[in-house]
Structures are given as C-alpha cells and as structure tokens.
Amino acid sequence: MENPLLAADGLPDYAGIRAEHVVPAVRETISRHRGTLERILAAPERSFAALVEPFEAANHALARTWNPAEHLNAVLDSEALRGAYNRCRVLLADYHAEVGQSPELFRGLQAVLDREGGFLDAAQRKLLENLLRDFRLAGVALPDAGKARFRSLMQRLASAQSRFDENVLDATQAWSRQVDDASLLDGLPAGVIARAAAAAAERGRTGWLLILDQPNYAAVMSHATDTALRREFYEAWTTRASDTGPAAGGFDNSALMEEILALRHEVAQLLGFESYAHLSLATKMAADPAEVLGFLRELARHYRPAAEREFAELERHAGGSLEAWDVAFYAERLRRERHGVSQESLRPYFPLPKVLDGMFEVARRLYGIRVEPRSGVSVWHPTVRYYAILDRDGREVAGFYLDPCTRPGKRGGAWMGDCIGRKRLAGVAARPVAHVVCNFMPPVGDAPALLTHDDVVTLFHEFGHALHFMLTRVDYPSIAGIHGVPWDAVELPSQFMEQYAWRGEVIPLISAHVESGEPLPRETLGRLLGSRGFHTGVAAVRQLEFALFDFRLHAEYDPAAGGRVAELLNEVRREVAVVRHPGFNRFAHAFTHVFSGGYAAGYYSYKWAEVLAADTFAAFEDTGIFDATVALRFLELILARGGSRDMMEAFVDFRGRQPEVGPLLRRDGIAA
Incomplete structure (x- = not known):
C-alpha cells in the first residue's frame, strides 16, 4: 500500500491519510534527507547550486511530508494520530538538531558565502545568512557534550510542549x-x-x-x-488544565509549565544567551529585551488611562463593582445602548459564503488575483473547501484549504498553516498551498454559517496571513512567504488585512441578509463603524498584559526560583490590567501561544506588528484604500518578498520612514 504522505507532487490525499502512515513516512523522509546531505557533502564542489539548492529541496520535501500530518493532529484529533504525532515530533526535533549541528555542512555553507557572496543576489545572500545563523542557534559551535545535551533538551521540549497542548484540548473537551x-x-x-x-x-x-x-x-x-x-x-x-476548578488536577499543566521554562532557559544558556528572551530576539526585529519592554510599557502609558476610564464607566453603568465574569456581559449591554448594535444582531448579515465572496473581491481589487473554489479535492472533513489563486493572466499560482467551523477534536483558535511552501529549484517548482483554520459557530440545519463581525475580522486576519504566504515570488522555501520573516513582523500582513473588514466601502461587499439578501442597512453600518473605538483601551491593556507576562516570564527566569508563573502574572496585572481576576484564575495553564505555540518570548509581536500594520494602512488611507499604485508597492516590497530581505528596510522602502505609533493611537482614539 502506498503511503499518501510520501507523494512527491500534487495536493495531499487528506481523506486517505491514516495515523499509521505518519511514523513510516517521517522515518522514510528523514532517511532520504540524510542521504541527500551525505551525497552533497561527499561531492567536492562547494557552490550555491551544488550545496544550498539541494539542501533547500531536501528541507522542502521533509516539510511536505510533515506539514499535513501536523495539520491533521490539530484539526482531527484521535488517540492514534496523537501518538504518531508525538513520536514524530521528538524524531524531528532530534533530526533537526543533528542537521543543525553538522560542522561539515556549516563549513560548506560558510565556504559558499565566502567564495560566492559577492555574486549572489539579495535573496540568495539572505538565505545563506539565515541558514548560518540557524546553525549557530542549533549549537553547531558547541563541543560534543554540549551538542548531545542540546539535542536531549530539544527532544524533551518538543514532548513537553505537545503534552501541554493536549492537556488544554482534553480539559476543554472534558x-x-x-x-x-x-x-x-x-x-x-x-x-x-x-x-x-x-x-x-x-x-x-x-x-x-x-x-x-x-x-x-x-x-x-x-x-x-x-x-x-x-x-x-x-x-x-x-481553570482548564490546572490544579483547581471543576476538573482540578485532571489535566494539570503546572509541572509542564515549569519544565518548559527550565528547558528553554537551559537551551538559551547553552548557546551563550543570558535568557530565552535574548535567544528569541536573535531572529526578530527588536534588538534586545530592553527595547521590547520599553515598547510595551510605552504603549501601556498611552492605553492604561483610557482603559481605567472605560472600566470605571462600565462599573457605573452596571451599578457597582464588576467581577471578571460580568465584564463582557455589561460591556455588550453598554455597546448596544451607546451604538445600537450588537455582535449577535449582525450574524444574519454575514453568512459565510457572502463574506468569502466579498473578501476575495477585496483581494482582487488590491492585487489583481482571482480566488476560485475547486471541487474534487481530497479533504479531511466534509465542511472543508479548497480554493485556487489565479493571477491577472489566469494562471493558477497558489491555493488554500478553508476549515471554518468548530467541532469536537479540533484545536481552538484560528490560524494559517503551511501545507506546501513555494519552491523553484533546479527546474522543479511547487505552488504554495496554505491551511486557513477558524472555529466559527457551525451552521444549524440547511443555513450557512453566520458570522459575527468579530468573526469577520478574524477571517480577514487569517486570510491576510495566507496572502503573505501565497503571493510570494521568492523561489527558496526557507525565505518564501512567511518563512524567514521575523516573528515580530509576521503579523503585519494579517493585521493590515483586518483594516478592510472595518471599512464602509468593504462591508457592503461582504454583507447580505441570509434571508432577504439585503446588504447591511446604512444606519446599522454607521453604528457598527462607530463602535470600533468602543473599549479599545481595555482590549489593548489585556493584550499588553499577555505580552509583558510572556516576555518577563522568559527574560527573568531564574532556575533557583523557578518560573514564578502565578506571582509574575499577578505583578503584570497590577502594572497594566484594569479587570480584577479571582484567585482561582489560571490563565497561564492554557496559554498555548506561549507554552506550546511559536510565541514564546514573542507575544509582543502582535502589538509590534499592529504598529506596523496601522502605519501601513495609513499609506492607503492617504490615497484611497484600493489605490493600485500603493497596493502594488505593498505587494512588491513586502508581501512578495517574504523573508528575503530585512523587514525594517522593506518597511522604510514602502513608507519612506521608520514606523510610527501615531496611526495606531489615532485609529484607537487614544491621545498621543
């Protein structure tokens, strides 16, 4: 029986992939990858074409096998698939460390840069510089004992992070x-x-x-x-996955949080960094922890006074002190009274098919692309759809799967994931294919899924990530699309795209009453747009709370004292929060972004990129939100470039200056 995860081309056969395919496919692909490295290192030539391109192609093949398996584990959880995923996550962590610690490969890449650096184009040079940096961060310069320790730590970290994620899912479903x-x-x-x-x-x-x-x-x-x-x-x-609450201790992440923090800190110190926060910034735009903390506290200085005013007003409206479980309820009441609109009242006007049609029209106006559904594509669930991206000349250049609604066995939240990365190496090409995953309320009966406007913003956000991934023109997988982009800039295209969900010119394109087909009434549209600034202070300080907690957790970690998770969270809340949290609150125990996702010592990226996105969108507001010239510059200077150039340089090229916080503050109605 052929293993569908080993298919070398075409789309994955998602309906045909089984848990028993995963481990053999990953083992086989690792074996092929190792064989490729042995072959290219045995050859005497050390050139970009002879060394770097085959290495990139082998990495692409490894990702092509692993990405669908990793994706299915997130959207179609089962005991068998979970077991296979966890075995492979450890296998891959060990193998990536083995490759990253190869002195022969590192010396070969350095030789290519030394000999050919002056003849390489900017993308090729950036690729090489990134690869060499990543080898250093994988411990290539460590002595043998240090390398072995690093690999052991990375295996344990991969396992602990998987168990953290599983505990949150299990606790949620229990x-x-x-x-x-x-x-x-x-x-x-x-x-x-x-x-x-x-x-x-x-x-x-x-x-x-x-x-x-x-x-x-x-x-x-x-x-x-x-x-x-x-x-x-x-x-x-x-209290999910914690030591308290209705399922106290059943899926407790307390010990795992301590283990994850300790492992990260030891990895950082092994590589010569003061803390994991310092290590995290080695691949980001921000220069050092002081810059990150200064940035977050400067935003808090702007937003906290507004948040305090908003919360005091909310308590006056409620007639007394509010508990944490009262805040959203009374905020929704106040929003309805003040603006005459509620999220639920908008659902009938945002049926998912209409929202998609309008969102695709926005992309067409901006970038000249068409988005077309494709039938007959193998999917993992009947509600999943596949869409092709066509360029101005009608050529299919990319595609994406959309998995829109919540269901048992599917991880919570919303995300864009990598299915197949763009590649054009030695005459062999691969079109980029993305996964766009949300957890909207599923439809009832024969009606389509109906979205709140918050859901619409989420969909635009994830589609913004997908456009970044799919519209890349970079041929090398490691720096194509979102790959190689600093984590604190990767949210720029997604948060930029969110802005269109709030525009009066766009909402008629994405709204039609599910029964009458009428667009959102003009009066309701005005109320919705008027509500955008509602409680922006409270929302901002909540995100700043998460960001400061995450960053301090990693920057201040002391092995002698442990993580001090609850203590540190309370310190941060006293500094920036306005909502009072009860003693049983265990937010950190389900903070998957940081403990099992990619945002460790990087959650600040959301706010950092929000500044970039608001400043970027201001350029469109100056000339018109569908201005073809500005859109083309944004596409060519930022979206299409992926990780092939320094992001700050790209931003300055586009905007003509360094980013400024003013556009974000003005958008949120905050005095600078």
Missing part, C-alpha cells in the same frame, strides 16, 4: 454543562441554544448541552443573563 431549565438560557443567541439542543440530542439527552468551546464561552460571557451560569463557565474556562 467539561460541559447540562441545562434542563430553559430560564438559565435567557439572553443566549438562538443559534447557541439550537446547537446546545442538538448536542444534547446527539447524546440521547433531553434539554440542552453547552460544551466548552470558544463560540459557546464567548456567547455565555456576553449574553447569558444568569450570573451563576456566567461564573460557572468563566471558572471552567479559566
């Missing part, structure tokens, strides 16, 4: 709330109630079953009039 008294559901949107009834019926129960996923949690927090239900949901959500 809790649900059976409701038999309809009055407890007062205030909840009809779609949430219908979904809860269906969930109960599927399990042979009467009444309603509220599961603990993001759409339900958000709906209960914002709309449930029953305070006790809100508190119950809040406690279940904020």
